Amino acid sequence: MTAVDVIVVGAGPTGLMTAAELMLAEAYPMVLDALPERNPMSRAGVIHCRTAELFDQRGMLESLLATGDFPTTEIGHFAGLPVDFQSWPTRHPAYNVPQGKIEEFLEARLVGGGVPMLRGHQVVDMVAEADGVTVTANGPDGIVRHRGRYLVAADGGRSTIRKIMGLDFPGRKGTSTSVTAEAVLSGLGSTRQGLERSSGGHWAIQFPLEAPVRRLVVGGPGPAVPREAEVTTDELRAGLRAVYGDQVELVGLRRAARIDNSARQLTTYQRGRVLFVGDAAHIHLPLAGQGVNLGLGDAFNLGWKLAAAVHGWAPDQLLDTYHTERHPVGARVLANTQTQGLLMDWVGTGDPDLSAARGILEELLRRPEAMRWMAGMMTGLDIRYDIAGASEDPLVGMRMPDLDVTVAGEPRRSHSLLHTGRGLLLDLTRSDHLAAAAGAWAARVDHVQAEPRGDVPATAMLVRPDGHVCWTSGLPEMEKALTSWFGAPNRSPADPSPVGSARE
Ligand SMILES: Cc1cc2nc3c(=O)[nH]c(=O)nc-3n(C[C@H](O)[C@H](O)[C@H](O)COP(=O)(O)OP(=O)(O)OC[C@H]3O[C@@H](n4cnc5c(N)ncnc54)[C@H](O)[C@@H]3O)c2cc1C
Incomplete structure (x- = not known):
């Protein structure tokens, strides 16, 4: 039996991205997929602006885009009505990258990093215990068992793991x-x-x-x-x-x-040591790239938190925030795609009232604030997590803006400071106090002193590895924020398991 930190079941975009985040954080994953080869069917075909930012934050966007000739667009749609993404400040348009290309790119990255990628291994059983999870898979050479400290169920809309655990998948049955x-x-x-x-x-x-x-x-x-x-x-x-x-x-x-047009969502994304991501946690009408982008967002939210749990420094409740933050995002995508399906008359009622409703929405979208609201939802740029301090500072919980800064004399973009996948304390004032405090979390947080080149919304900000701001200079108690997101100071990670060190 092979033992790893995390078993990822499912090599779709969500499972692969979760594994890539775990690999970056040196929490040793293994990926199993029932299919002997990647699914060749064309499915989702767009990386929305926020997902493009997430790839960029890991330094992966350029190399992904170099794998083909992918058109870009700044106009998306909601129920077939044009949505202008330019109403949000971001450096990225949407990129028309086929889902298969994302999978190919991530898989190559994982294989290159030494992560075991077991294709043709169908998980047929799983036992979750207090200290780990054992899966049984039917592989090309027969039955094999693997043990992980955690399991990520990324096995799609008909998730075997969900069924083995007997979990209800509440929602609306497909009618068309x-x-x-x-x-x-x-x-x-x-x-x-x-x-x-x-x-x-x-x-x-x-x-x-x-x-x-x-x-x-x-x-x-x-x-x-x-x-x-x-x-x-x-x-x-x-x-x-x-x-x-x-x-x-x-x-x-x-x-x-x-x-x-089924629309279903798990009531909780975590059951003990099993975490559900992507279509295994939520299904809906696949429209306007919402499915693949939602799953990739789950992966970026979960990866660093799960790695923190593996390494033993995760503060209490850090892993719980995966469910509390991502469940509302998923519920909103279900509502968004259900509404789109209705307005587009997906089921084909031919009801003229639906054309009337589309006409009213079209009129509403001529208002800049309505267009901005819609673009924020469709691109994921408006995602804001409920983080302490959010009521006092509008930046808290939001994504860090991609600021132009100078670091050690070199021009940089602030998103590029997240390539390490660690926390970031971006200090634009060269404060001695911040430097002293940051030193205590140096094992998990990069303290970067920089000079702004342009307006900045805060003179210092603490940013989680997924790019969301969890403290700014407008708030007191930076140490409290550091402790609640990055654990107690000066505790070295317990039992680090670097990539390439599978324990037999
Ligand atoms: C025909 C089609 C068209 C689509 N079009 C769009 C679109 O236009 N826009 C859009 O946004 N979305 C679209 N989608 C949805 C989109 O493809 C999904 O949202 C996305 O694939 C979800 O990614 P995932 O990684 O969560 O799951 P999946 O991509 O479903 O990956 C799950 C993986 O788990 C594996 N697996 C399943 N069971 C087991 C098991 N027991 N053991 C081991 N491995 C297992 C599967 O082989 C699969 O590789 C479409 C889907 C389909 C099927």
Whole structure:
């Protein structure tokens, strides 16, 4: 039996990113996935602005973008209505990076870092105890067992771990199934793309992937079909005919799958030593990149906290904040995608009242403050955690702005100071008091003295490894904030388990 710090079940984007964060923090992970190879189906295709910032904070954005030619956009959508992301200050647009590319990139990074990546290993059983978790997996060479101090369940919407633990997955049952396909279509010309509807409630969305293949989604009225049921070319042709008449023909089909509008969320993301992330914790209609970005956000929130627990310096309740912070974010995405599905008439009622509601929303979005609100929600840039001091300083709980600063004579962006994955005490005043206090947490927090190049919202800020501000110079009691996020001062990490040191 192999023993590691954390067993990550599921090598989708969320599991891989959680493992990457654990690797960075030297909490030794192992990743198991049932599939022998990565899922080739085109699924989510956008990294929203906040996720781009998170990649950038780890110094990974440039190298990810170097793996292909990915268009950018500053205009997204909510229920098909344009949403202008530029209403928020960020250095990043949204990047149209296919989910498969994110997975390929993260997997290569983990393998390069020596993390065991066991593909073709389907977890079939799990026993969680007070001091660790044992999983049984069916691998290419038969049954194998692995022991971890913690387990991250990143095994998707139909999570085996959730089922083994007998957890309720409350929410709304899917009422409508649509078909998504990678297809070659004739009759569309070079510019026609996006959502089109017929009067009977049928609709189709299509846009180009790599030529001549397009991503096609068709839906409309009719009973929900089990997601496992094979998609036929006849039903795709019927869906196209209902929307485009004889103008558009299916001339080739590479892959197809079904998606539905179920909306469910675990009531708690943590059960003892088992933590749920991504689709294993929440499912919803996959719209506007909300699914993959939500999961990646879970991973960045959890990774450093779980590593702190592994190393033995996590303050009381640090790990609990993973659930208390991310559950509301997930609930909001469920509400957002349910509303989008309704306004887009995903189920194909053909109800004219829904067009009226869309018209009203369109009018509302002409107001700059409404557009900004919507852009904040869709990009994740407005995420604010309920952190002590939040009522006194609007920066607390928010993401650290990416400030231009000078560090040791070199121009830097403040987000680049988070590449280490450690806490950051950004000191823009060269204060002796901060320097003395920070020394006591030097094992976990980087104290960086910098000169601002431009306006700054605070002269000092304490930033968590996930980039969220947990104290500013506008508040008293910096030591209290350091203790509650980074543990007692001067305690060296217990039982560090560097990457590459699997204990047999
Ligand atoms: C056809 C399709 C189209 C989609 N389109 C979009 C879109 O346009 N926009 C959007 O935002 N989202 C979309 N999504 C949703 C998006 O893909 C998910 O939100 C995202 O993949 C969630 O990532 P995850 O890592 O949490 O889970 P997943 O990507 O589902 O990864 C879970 C992994 O766990 C593995 N696993 C499962 N059970 C076991 C087990 N017992 N043992 C070991 N491994 C196991 C699986 O093989 C899988 O690799 C789409 C999904 C599908 C299926």
